Amino acid sequence: MIKGIVAPLPLANVDTDVIMPKRFLITITREGLADGTFADLRFDNAEQRRPEFVLNKPPWNQATILVVGDNFGCGSSREHAVWGMRQLGINACIGTSFAGIFYDNARKNGLALPVVSPEVRDVLLQLASKTSGAEISIDLGSRTIAAGDYTEPFEMDDATRTSLIRGRDDTLDSLEHAGAIRDFEAGLDDKMRISVIT
Amino acid sequence: MSRTLYDKLVDAHKVCDLPDGDMLIYVDFHIMNEYTSPQAFSGLETRLLDVWRPEAHLAVVDHVNATRSSEPHDAASKLLIDNLQANCTKHGIAFYGLGDPRQGIEHIVVPEQGLVVPGMLIACGDSHTTTYGAYGALGFGIGTSEVEHVLATQTLRYKRMKTMRVTIDGDTAAGVTAKDIIMKVVQVVGAGGANGFAVEFAGSAIRDLDMAGRMTVCNMAVELGARAALIAADDITESALKGHPHSGQFTFNGESWDSDPEAVFDEEFSISGTDIEPLITWGTSPDHSVPITSNVPVAADYVSPKAKAALERSLQYMGLTEGQSAQSIKIDTAFIGSCTNSRIEDLREAAKILEGRQVATGVEAIVVPGSAMTRIKAEAEGLRAIFEAAGFEWRPEAGCSMCLAMNDDIAMDGERVASSTNRNFEGRQGRGARTHLMSPAMVAAAAVAGHLADVRDFK
Structure with missing residues (x-):
């Protein structure tokens, strides 16, 4: 169960350049990305907090769930965007559609992306806009979102849901199929057995 | 099946x-x-x-x-x-x-x-x-x-x-x-x-x-x-x-991949x-495009308040007024490069526009060939000479450069770029930078005109 204060971020097409501007990408680690997350929305050119930005003001500065606009996470493949959101304390984004690479990156890092209809998203946006700080819960098991008496189902594919619930290590899990991978390779057409010239 | x-x-x-x-x-x-x-x-x-x-x-x-x-x-x-x-x-x-x-x-x-x-x-x-x-x-x-x-x-x-x-x-x-x-x-x-x-x-x-x-x-x-x-x-x-x-x-062996x-x-x-x-983007998403002969959208074109607000936000970021003609948009920079458009064929198309012409005063124009091999080929074909004679800076090394500004090619706050790249997102080419996407030939045309221009006017 994911539970927390929800903030509205209704902009459509929020891309990964906006989520994690490139000046924070010159790094060889996954750490230290919280400050970079939504940096140009959160801070002005003098690095001062923009008081009007939703995540800079109470109650949304406590938010751990976002309700977002269509096509969230579009653009670059940079997983830094997801790492940064997690480091900023975001556990879930509820939206109508997410870009594919962002969706897969989220799954690998425990960021839940429940998909809802535009109507449900708009109800949740209204709820999230309450200055009293609405709290909602996301139940991955039953695939439902609840806020008080309001309950709605959301979409999430089985594999993503299992990953989020179990927090599994995909790489190690997949290596359990090493035999199948070797068998597949043995049957590979020579044409596809590439050997890059060093 | x-x-x-x-x-x-x-x-x-x-x-x-x-x-x-x-x-x-x-x-x-x-x-x-x-x-x-x-x-x-x-x-x-x-x-x-x-x-x-x-x-x-x-x-x-x-x-x-x-x-x-x-x-x-x-x-x-x-x-x-x-x-x-x-x-x-x-x-x-x-x-x-x-x-x-x-x-x-x-x-x-x-x-x-x-x-x-x-x-x-x-x-x-x-x-x-x-x-x-x-x-x-x-x-x-x-x-x-x-x-x-x-x-x-x-x-x-x-x-x-x-x-x-x-x-x-x-x-x-x-x-x-x-x-x-x-x-x-x-x-x-x-x-x-x-x-x-x-x-x-x-x-x-x-x-x-x-x-x-x-x-x-x-x-x-x-x-x-x-x-x-x-x-x-x-x-x-x-x-x-x-x-x-x-x-x-x-x-x-010509097997069918169809x-x-x-x-x-x-x-x-x-x-x-x-x-x-020929299209140009006016806004901050790659689908914000209009023909070069057309105008930036007006709020009245949109029905929903959400869409109107999004238009307003994009226009504000881009420093444009609703309804202004695409060709009235003046540029500071012209950039030809990126994985979308920096192949030899792209450089040839841009060079056709630039041959015998000059980059407009005040426009900084840069071309970054997509690879070392592309650069060498372009130099052998005489393309470098054409770009340089027109006033373009010909970069000696290949890379993504100003497409996403992860190196030192960063557009300044408010700088307006005619760009042969793929994304016009807010901040993509630099914090506050304003990107207009178009074909490499259209970038060359804009560089010469000093504003977004119709490549078909450059015979």
Whole structure:
């Protein structure tokens, strides 16, 4: 169960350049990305907090769930965007559609992306806009979102849901199929057995 | 059972089904760059894992390197470059670094090296890996965790996409390029319109494109949300496979990498090629485009308050007024480069416009050839001389440069750029920078005019 204060971020097409501007990408680690997350929305050119930005003001500065606009996470493949959101304390984004690479990156890092209809998203946006700080819960098991008496189902594919619930290590899990991978390779057409010239 | 090209490619690479609906698919070839791979290599070290098949990977430096010189411009970029080289040396992976005659933007380098053939599955930690669909190969971008997964297993966990076909029939007019075709598709389908889909491009306007044009189309398919883009392999594809350093490794027997005639797609779009005009983007999403002969939208064009607010926000960021004519937009900078449009064919098209003309006073114009090989070829053809005579700065090194401004080519707050690149996002080319996407020839035309201009007026 994911539970927390929800903030509205209704902009459509929020891309990964906006989520994690490139000046924070010159790094060889996954750490230290919280400050970079939504940096140009959160801070002005003098690095001062923009008081009007939703995540800079109470109650949304406590938010751990976002309700977002269509096509969230579009653009670059940079997983830094997801790492940064997690480091900023975001556990879930509820939206109508997410870009594919962002969706897969989220799954690998425990960021839940429940998909809802535009109507449900708009109800949740209204709820999230309450200055009293609405709290909602996301139940991955039953695939439902609840806020008080309001309950709605959301979409999430089985594999993503299992990953989020179990927090599994995909790489190690997949290596359990090493035999199948070797068998597949043995049957590979020579044409596809590439050997890059060093 | 009739199958789409996409389904044939997925079927050909399926290793096994996994519980919960995923499958493992085999990755024939994997490309890495210096900025989305470091954490993948450290992930291997944490788990004490080896690289499954080192010879199936290529690492290229392209995103953070300066293009003014083959030396890194600062310590931070040098760290990323050195880190990639050290990781490749350690694991026995091919590394095309700065100063290597094969170096360049990954998606320019791979076809030049003959490393893509129809029927392949190619992954890379870069969203524009959709480029390889131009060859009838399944290419797609992955995140860093998946880079690690490919390194360790030579496979990916995969969920089959839905399929979409976009058919563009009819001859395109003079001055309309592959860039205009794909910008039109993005405009029609929308920036997220193909989320969850693999998109196949078909129709006479696509068949008529050369490989460079097909790559431009597939490259930018990710801007409509497509996780994969495909064009069926044909004679044009086959002739492009010969004469490259890796060509000897592959025997392409003309096997069919095409959708069956009866194959059914989940969604279909049809666009008339004759209706496409040279386009420019006015806003902050790649689907914010209008013909160069047209005007920036007005709020009255939109019904919903949400759309009106979004327009207002974009116009404010872009420093434009609603309804102003596209050709009244004055530029500060012209940039020709990127994995979308920095091939030799792109440079030739831009040079045709620039020959005998001058960049307008006050416009800074830069061209960054997509690879060292492209640059050398362009210099031999006399293109460099044309660009320089016109007042363009010709960069001696290849890389992504101002497309995403991860090196020292950063547009300033408020600086307006006519750009042959792929994304006009807020802050993409620099904090507060204003990007207008268009074809390389249109960038050249804008550079000469000093404002966005119609390439068809430059006979």
